[in-house]
Amino acid sequence: MQEAYGRAVDAILEREVDLVIHSGDVFDSVRPATHVIIGFLKQTARITARASIPYLVAAGNHETPRLRTTTAALEYANLVNVHSAHGFDLDYWSEELDGANVGVTLAPHGAVFGTGAVMPARDADVNVLVTHGMVPGLEAKQHEMGEADLQSAMISAPFDYIALGHYHEFHEHKPNAFYAGATERFGFGEVASKPGFAIVEFDGDGLKSVEHVEIEARPMLDLEKISAKEMDAATLTEAVRERTADVDLDGAIVRLRVYDVRRGVTSGLDRALLRDLQRRCLNFSLEVHAEELPEERAEGPVSAVFGALEEEFAAFVKARKERGELEDKFADEFLEKGRGYLARSASEEGPA
Ligand SMILES: [Mn+2]
Numbered sequence: 001m002q003e004a005y006g007r008a009v010d011a012i013l014e015r016e017v018d019l020v021i022h023s024g025d026v027f028d029s030v031r032p033a034t035h036v037i038i039g040f041l042k043q044t045a046r047i048t049a050r051a052s053i054p055y056l057v058a059a060g061n062h063e064t065p066r067l068r069t070t071t072a073a074l075e076y077a078n079l080v081n082v083h084s085a086h087g088f089d090l091d092y093w094s095e096e097l098d099g100a101n102v103g104v105t106l107a108p109h110g111a112v113f114g115t116g117a118v119m120p121a122r123d124a125d126v127n128v129l130v131t132h133g134m135v136p137g138l139e140a141k142q143h144e145m146g147e148a149d150l151q152s153a154m155i156s157a158p159f160d161y162i163a164l165g166h167y168h169e170f171h172e173h174k175p176n177a178f179y180a181g182a183t184e185r186f187g188f189g190e191v192a193s194k195p196g197f198a199i200v201e202f203d204g205d206g207l208k209s210v211e212h213v214e215i216e217a218r219p220m221l222d223l224e225k226i227s228a229k230e231m232d233a234a235t236l237t238e239a240v241r242e243r244t245a246d247v248d249l250d251g252a253i254v255r256l257r258v259y260d261v262r263r264g265v266t267s268g269l270d271r272a273l274l275r276d277l278q279r280r281c282l283n284f285s286l287e288v289h290a291e292e293l294p295e296e297r298a299e300g301p302v303s304a305v306f307g308a309l310e311e312e313f314a315a316f317v318k319a320r321k322e323r324g325e326l327e328d329k330f331a332d333e334f335l336e337k338g339r340g341y342l343a344r345s346a347s348e349e350g351p352a
Contacts, residue, residue, distance in 0.1 A: 004184035007215045008197055009043045013051060015199055015213070018097040020047055023165025023180060024060030024109065024132035032063075032073050041080050048081040056093055058130040059086035059108040060165055061146045090115060100125040100202070105159075107131040112148040120159050126202045129157065132165040135173045160206040169193055170212040178210050184217065191220050218282055219252035227293040229260040233268025236261070240269070240286070244277060254281045259293035291319070313338050 012020060026040060048055045059074055064086065074086040085091035085106035094103040103124030107115060109132050120127035133148035135155060147166060155162055155177055162177035168190060170181035180198040185191070196214040200207070223243045228236050236258065243256055254277070266288050277284040314335060321331040 004195060004215065004217065005040065006043050008183040009046050011213055011215055012047065012197065017053060017199065019095075019102065019104075020053055020055045021104070021128070021130055021163050022055070022057040023130050023163045024058050025062045025165060026057060026060070026077070027063040027073050029062060030065050030070065030072065037073055037076055041076060044077065044082060045080040054093075054095060054097075055082045056104055056106060056130065057082055057084040057086070058091075058106040058132055058165065059084065059110065060132040061109045061144065061148060064109040086110070090118065092121065094121065094124060102126045102128070104128045104130060107154065109133065109148055112150060112154075115154060116151065117153045118157050120157060126161075126206070127159045128161045128163060129155070129159045130163045130165070131155070134166060135164065135177070138167065138171070138173070160202060161200055161210075163198075163200075170196060170198065172210075176207055181212065183215060185220055191222055193217075219248070221247060221249070221252050221254045223247065223254065223256040225293055226256070226258045227260050228258050228262070228265065229292075231262075231265065233265050236265055237268075237270040237273060240277075241273060249277065249280045249284070251282050253283045255285050255287060257287040257289065259289045259291060261288050261290060263290075 027036065044055060047053050055077075057074060057077060059072060063072060063074055065072055068088060072086040074084045077084045083091075083093050083106075085108045087108065088110035090111050091106040091108070092103065093106065094101060096102075101124050103121040103126070105118055105120070105128070107118060107129065112131060112133055118129060120129075131150060131154065133150040135150050136152050150164075155164075155173070159176065162174075164173060164177060164179045167179040168182040168186065169179065171179040173179065178198055178200075181194070181196055183195050183197060185193050185195055194212075194214050195217045196212055199209075199211045199213055201209045201211075226236070226239050226243065228239070231239065240256065240258075244254075247254075274284075274286065277286075317326065317331050317335045317338070320326045321328060326334065
């Protein structure tokens with residue numbers, strides 16, 4: 001993730017922008033690992049400290065503490081002159097940039113609930129709103145626990161531009177409201193995504209243009225699944241070799257799923273072949289499943305990585321019930337209890 005962010009910073013510096021806005025989920029948790037924080041600060045300092053470009057962040061759902069007393073990791077960003085809004089209130093920033101008074105209203109995840117209409121500042125020449133969540137009507141395959149639905153009252157105020165965060169794709173919601181998209185792909189469900197950021201230009205009449213700038217993403221390959229029903233270790237080794245033979249694996253994130261694998265077969269796989277694959281790929285994962293090759297669903301090879309958690313859980317229980325691993329009565333109770341816990345955890349993460 002750090003590498004992708006560094007490439008985004010390279011591209012941003014090349015474009016000689018006047019202001020950088022991050023619309024949230026800088027970090028994927030309230031307490032990110034130290035090397036993740038350091039990596040972010042190092043790259044961000046190239047924009048703020050070295051190039052003296054102002055940098056604003058409105059926190060997303062992942063990095064917003066549930067308790068007001070918890071310090072958010074985004075607080076560190078202030079050390080490299082980032083203006084970050086990661087609390088539970090709206091924030092306003094303004095500065096004279098290139099002869100125009102630019103006013104930016106930051107509505108972080110913690111301030112989205114309970115905030116109704118937000119109005120542009122009267123004395124700004126260019127008015128921008130930054131917020132994080134799902135816009136109404138967005139048919140997303142990506143759903144997460146604790147995400148916020150943005151109220152249309154908030155995002156229909158007459159801002160020159162609304163910078164939206166949360167959805168990983170570059171997406172136009174309205175002519176003046178866009179998701180910039182993520183700088184990295186986060187799972188096999190996003191194989192087709194184009195990571196990058198948005199360059200937004202203004203002139204005397206307001207918004208002039210919005211352009212998606214792609215950054216180089218590491219290749220992500222989901223190889224054709226193998227059904228190993230009739231295979232012993234030697235034939236499965238050959239099948240893996242065949243699947244990976246004519247593919248450009250170097251530096252890629254690669255997944256190969258094998259189904260119907262009989263007991264003891266994987267321990268006999270050719271270790272040298274696996275080591276070679278792991279060496280060539282940035283990440284090679286051989287997923288071994290004892291169950292049968294699932295039938296492809298109509299929507300294609302979209303993985304469950306970003307499926308709604310509740311759906312995933314229900315599918316998990318259903319599959320085990322059908323295979324006889326769970327007794328019917330227990331499965332139904334388990335499902336109901338689990339759903340209850342999920343709902344409770346979602347509401348605890350919400351407005352409270
Ligand atoms: Mn988010």
